[in-house]
Amino acid sequence: MTQPSPPTDYESLIRLIHDRHDTMSRTYGKIAVYLTQSPNDVAVRSVTSIAEQCGIHASSFVRFAQSLGYSGFKDLQALFQQRLATAAPGFESRVNALEQEMKAREDLSEADYFRDLVISDTASVQGLLADTHKGDLSKAAEILGDADTVFLLGQLRAAPVVEMLRYLLTMVGKKCLLLDPSGGLATHIAKTIGPKDALVAVSFRFYANEVVSITEDMAARNVPIVAISDSTLSPLAKSADVLFSVPENKSLIARSLTAPICLAQAIVVAVATRGSKSEKVEIPTVTSLQS
Template sequence: MALVTPPQNYEDLIRLIHDRHDGMSKTYQRISVYLTQNPNDVAVHSVNAIAERCGIHASSFVRFAQSLGYKGFKELQALFQRRLATAAPGFEARVKALETELSAAPERSEKGFLRDLVVRDIASLQLLLDEIDDRDLATAADLLFKAEVVYLLGQLRSAPVVDLLRYVLTMLGKRCVLLDAGGGLATHMARSIGKRDVLLAVSFRFYANEVVNIVEEAGQRGTDIVAISDSTLSPLAKWARVLFAVPEHDYSFSRSLAAPMCLAQALVVAVAARVQDDDQAPRIPTVTGT
């Protein structure tokens, strides 16, 4: 049933999509995920181009918009365009320049592949800087700093992110437990998370089932969870006290970890700043070899 008054700004639209997501059809859920993960692409491309990228017929996007109370997709798209125009000075120009550069690149050599990935990573890192809320960064750093134990969870391509976090946090003197999938014990180990501990979980499409299940079980017990994922519609979002929805672009073969790795490093630097114990001559305690 169409709404009498559809959302008139981007924030209200995303809130409505979140509220309705679980009750949507599979097709509408896929559209919802694409819209929330690629707001800038939605703003600058035609509905046909968006539909082709998403692998769903354009008419489904039109019906999706109408289900939210809009006359058609262009009316919904206008909210994304207004958001992009006010998000950051010159950002729309950067997006268009990137699209032009990538589409015009004739080089299909090994160096050309590297160049394409670097250019895309630069765009993802810039978007990360524009999108991540400094209050979320502060809250997450406080949680990690105050936690008795930081439990780290990530599998498949998310594993390198939590491996980096374990290394640096351990060297800063933080007690860390990696919920390793090896041996099938991660779920059982997670049940040891205490009330003064924090779970930091990382997962991207297509979300590892064990990671999703552990986050859900920990969330139901009231555990403080910091999540790094790719969308505010991620299954981790419901249980996260702090969710970092890291912008991600589809690559021809692989997806880069540049943005989530950068975010992980920013978190540990913020934690390091909090463990300084002397304002006059700050010194970060570290674990050193013997």
Template sequence: MKQQPTPTASPKDYEELIRLIHERHDQMSKTYQKISVYLTQNPNEVAVQSVNTIAERCGMHASSFVRFAQALGYKGFKELQVLFQKRLATAAPGFEARIKALDNELMNREDRSEYGFLHDLVVRDIASLQDILERTSGEDLAMAADVIEGADTIYLIGQLRSAPVVELLRYILTMLGKRCVLLDPGGGLATHMARTMKSTDALIAVSFRFYANEVVNIVEEAQKIGVPVVAISDSTLSPLAKSAKVLFSVPEHDYTFSRSLAAPMCLAQALTVAVVARVQKDDTAPRIPTVTGI
């Protein structure tokens, strides 16, 4: 059974708190890990909501949040929450705030028709795309482009709903002339194919909650043998994070049937366009070759 974090001097600012959560995440109980993910994915909501509301959204009792805060050295959850409130003073609007603003702008409608479902998806996609602009650093994009450009062979893995993202990456990178290997789960060969990777190659992995075991295992093995990993996942606390050279976090704020791939697809395209610009020595109007004949 995993131990809870032991009390310590409490972090004095938001950045220090997040670093401590990351350091201790693997040793936390399942309950505390779930709390950690919510805190790191929804900092603006944590700043303005009551502990009871936050706990209800996580499907647990408020006392768990209080004990979590105390384990990190705070007297209670309100003392921890102050760090999120200070961050909010200079932070951009949160995901839920964006959705509300966009919904109002697009004529908020209680429409359960087919068009209503389209409206809801578009609003959430716009908010997600705005969110990745703020979460994604130019340094990480440049580092990932370096890894992809310099790799002898690019291995790609993404299963279940992540599969379309790596399929898109395979298509574009192949058209660019890069040697790509898709670690397809078909036939049960993905793990065996991954064992052909070398340190001069690269692995691009995409996985969201609930993370496919084979993807997580292959990413960990790649890191052990020195293969650089570029990962796209839903949290900086994702099981891919500890093995990734570069991790792009694309939070999923609503675990419903209608979860969209617009944001991770956009991020994947941005990575490939960055590589195209380098290969073509054209950072103003890079062009991906197209299939012109059959």
């Protein structure tokens, strides 16, 4: 039987990976998740470097690409490179230059670490700008704007994102409630969510079990869900009415929250300006609230 032609663009490749993900082996599934979570890294790193980071032999990446119809990993990687070059002209060369510079340096100063982190965060935000669809922002604004109460769910590294959402939504006058994990109450609070409410679920790998469980329960109850995660293969994806997949770049300590926080702010702005001709939103200050 003739092997179907492999995808010729990034979007078609990701759709194919989604279609086959449930039937993939554990190793191929892990590769698929990495490809969708770290498209910028896939574009600029060698297959050896990517394999070392994933803890998978490089030959598995080659075989994975061949299973999708490519002659080798470089053919698959070219689609990621095309995506990055189109989304941010000139950025690929800057990242490559940084890669080479990092390899050449042995002792990094505090300023060097700071510079590297800023460049990494810039890559994440640029990826966010390229991959976020206007229609998704509009739909998220509609879901949250129409909800009686917006419930916020996020644990572990996602906790600061939902705390920011709680602050911003409260300050623009939207009723919201945090599903606080303290005392093991998050699951019990979730039972109070009604059909006219909405849930914002935020989770990154390694996905908090309670967050995934509550999100699935709310989807079964037809509660509208807006999710923020790190991959379109995230366990939140199947439950979400709107899923924002935020590109990440690995840092020395933990993956940065710069892009998710930026997205959280954009979502609140979209909610606050919904139906308004003005696009300028100002969060009230403590002074203005007291005057």
